[in-house]
Amino acid sequence: MVLWYVLIGFFIGWVVEWLIDVVYWRPRLRAARAELETCRQQLADEQERAMLFQAKIEALEEEGKGLRARVQRLEGERDRYRHERDAALAELRSYAAAAVEPEASPAAGDDLKRIEGIGPKIERLLQQAGVRTFEKLAATPAARLKELLAAGGSRFRLADPGSWPQQARLAAEGRWDELEAYQKMLKGGRRR
CATH class of the missing domain: 1.20.5 (Single alpha-helices involved in coiled-coils or other helix-helix interfaces)
Structure with a gap:
């Protein structure tokens, strides 16, 4: 009979532990x-x-x-x-x-206004830069002439010096008829 009490006690302990586990520990887990x-x-x-x-x-x-x-x-x-x-x-x-x-006298240079596209203001600008003769203008590359015009200000930006050396070469050589014929093909120094 003692064995039965031990087994019943063991069974009751197991049920109580199971209830504690189900009610307390499992929800927490x-x-x-x-x-x-x-x-x-x-x-x-x-x-x-x-x-x-x-x-x-x-x-x-x-x-x-x-x-x-x-x-x-x-x-x-x-x-x-x-x-x-x-x-x-x-x-x-x-x-x-x-x-x-003081500006050089007109006798010291040529009349650069005879070149198509060069007016009094551009002539003055070129003379100030040391370009006073047709020979000097003919020897000056168009790129350098563009630089001189750009340095003179925005009012000279429309001028195109591309034909000026060729015109100056004809004028320096005294080939006025050829210069006049060449200038008829130009407008403001540019080819039409």
């Missing part, structure tokens, strides 16, 4: 597992956000490299423009100094 799953999901979300931030940081760093390169290029252009401006100012100062000097 479920709640802990749910909280653990929530924490895992939050960790995964935070890792994803961290990866997005890392990608944004890398994109911004790449953009920063591009911007730094652009700034360097723009600084180079600025320095080049400053150099060109300083050179143009120096050239203008030399023109201004030449303008202050």
